[in-house]
Structure formats: C-alpha cells, structure tokens
Amino acid sequence: MTAPPHAAWLVDLDGTLYAPLPVKLLMGLSVLCFGLRHAKLLRQFRREHEVLRETMTESVEDPFALQLARTAEKLGRPTDEVERVVRTWMLERPLPFVRRFRRAALLNEIERYRAGGGKTALVSDYPARGKLAALGAERLFDVVVASGEPGGPGRLKPWPDGYLKAAEALGIAPSECLVIGDRADADGLAASQAGMTFRHVAAQERRSAGRTVTRSAHTPQPHKQRP
Numbered sequence: 001m002t003a004p005p006h007a008a009w010l011v012d013l014d015g016t017l018y019a020p021l022p023v024k025l026l027m028g029l030s031v032l033c034f035g036l037r038h039a040k041l042l043r044q045f046r047r048e049h050e051v052l053r054e055t056m057t058e059s060v061e062d063p064f065a066l067q068l069a070r071t072a073e074k075l076g077r078p079t080d081e082v083e084r085v086v087r088t089w090m091l092e093r094p095l096p097f098v099r100r101f102r103r104a105a106l107l108n109e110i111e112r113y114r115a116g117g118g119k120t121a122l123v124s125d126y127p128a129r130g131k132l133a134a135l136g137a138e139r140l141f142d143v144v145v146a147s148g149e150p151g152g153p154g155r156l157k158p159w160p161d162g163y164l165k166a167a168e169a170l171g172i173a174p175s176e177c178l179v180i181g182d183r184a185d186a187d188g189l190a191a192s193q194a195g196m197t198f199r200h201v202a203a204q205e206r207r208s209a210g211r212t213v214t215r216s217a218h219t220p221q222p223h224k225q226r227p
C-alpha cells in the first residue's frame with residue numbers, strides 16, 4: 001500500500017533544483033580566473049551563513065541583510081560593497097551554470113504534481129527570483145519564501161520558519177507537507193522541527209527511466225539538540 005500523497009510540496013532551491021557539484025566547481029574556477037580579489041569576501045559570507053544557521057535564536061526582518069552586515073563588519077568593508085560582490089558572484093554569475101545543470105526530472109515531477117492539484121512552495125535561505133527565472137521555474141510555485149526577498153523567513157534553516165511560513169501561506173497543515181531538499185542537516189532538520197516529512201535529494205544522484213532517484217522519504221533524527 002502506498003502512502004497518501006502530500007497536499008503540498010515545499011522545495012529547497014540551491015543544490016536541489018540544480019546539481020550543486022558542477023556549479024560549485026565552475027564558479028570556483030570563475031572566481032579563480034576572474035574574481036580572485038573577491039575570494040576572501042565570498043568565503044567569509046558563506047562562513048557567516050553557517051554561523052547564523054547555528055547561532056541565531058531571534059527572528060529578524062531579513063537574515064540575508066544580517067549576513068551581509070556581519071560579513072562587512074568582519075572584513076571592515078562597506079556593506080553596500082559586500083552586497084554588490086555577493087550579488088554578482090553568488091546570485092548573477094552562477095545563473096548560466098544553474099540553468100545548464102538544472103534537475104529537469106525533478107522540475108518535471110513538480111510540474112506534474114502541481115498539474116494534478118498539488119500545492120507548491122519554494123523555500124530558500126538566499127534570494128531566489130533570479131535562479132528561478134534561469135531554471136524556467138517561476139510558474140512552478142504558488143508561494144516563494146526566500147531570504148533577502150519580501151516575505152522571506154525570519155530565521156535560516158534548520159529553523160523551521162521558512163517551511164512553516166510557506167505552509168501557512170498555502171493554507172496546508174504541516175503534517176500534510178513534504179519537504180524536498182538536499183541538506184539533511186538544514187532542510188531535513190527544519191522539516192522535522194516543523195512536523196513535516198522529508199525527501200532527500202542527494203548531491204550525486206542516479207537517473208532511472210527519466211525519473212530522479214532520491215533516497216526514500218524519511219524524517220531525519222538530529223545528531224544533537226538543535227532549535
């Protein structure tokens with residue numbers, strides 16, 4: 001007997017809707033060739049993201065702005081300069097690679113699910129509009145909850161804020177939501193905290209009969225007590 005279908009799919013973006021390894025590799029080469037002077041800034045910005053995941057307890061208006069401000073403070077650089085570099089190198093320059101390595105099978109699956117009456121939301125800890133456009137996926141989601149964009153989450157994953165906000169906006173109970181994401185320690189744990197089921201999309205996946213093969217849906221057990 002198969003499990004009943006979920007009323008809503010809440011989907012992560014980075015590393016889930018495109019294959020992350022080739023995109024990271026190509027962007028690493030791009031920075032090496034054309035943006036080496038920005039490498040330290042970009043590294044610090046990513047580090048602040050992981051620190052915020054672990055340490056933020058209070059909800060804030062815009063976690064993306066907080067991440068930019070903390071990076072600027074650590075490096076002693078103006079926030080607007082940090083933002084310009086981050087937007088160029090993390091949100092704009094990757095777009096051709098994001099499009100090239102889009103997970104077509106998963107995107108098609110989401111499209112079929114939505115056509116069959118399922119509700120869908122995109123939940124991201126980074127601004128999402130540009131990448132959604134590059135993926136040709138702007139119309140696949142009823143709701144977008146993205147850090148750095150209006151209506152974004154108050155806290156980053158593994159806090160469940162973004163997924164709960166998406167479920168509320170869709171009018172679907174958390175227990176009827178399926179979270180689809182690539183990080184068990186972020187998406188999976190957030191799903192667990194929100195009372196949702198989790199489907200893990202592995203970084204390197206096999207393909208079979210045109211379908212993306214992912215690990216079976218499960219609710220991960222946290223290694224330690226997290227938010």
Ligand SMILES: [Mg+2]
Pocket residue numbers: 012013014015016181182183
């Ligand atoms: Mg991800």
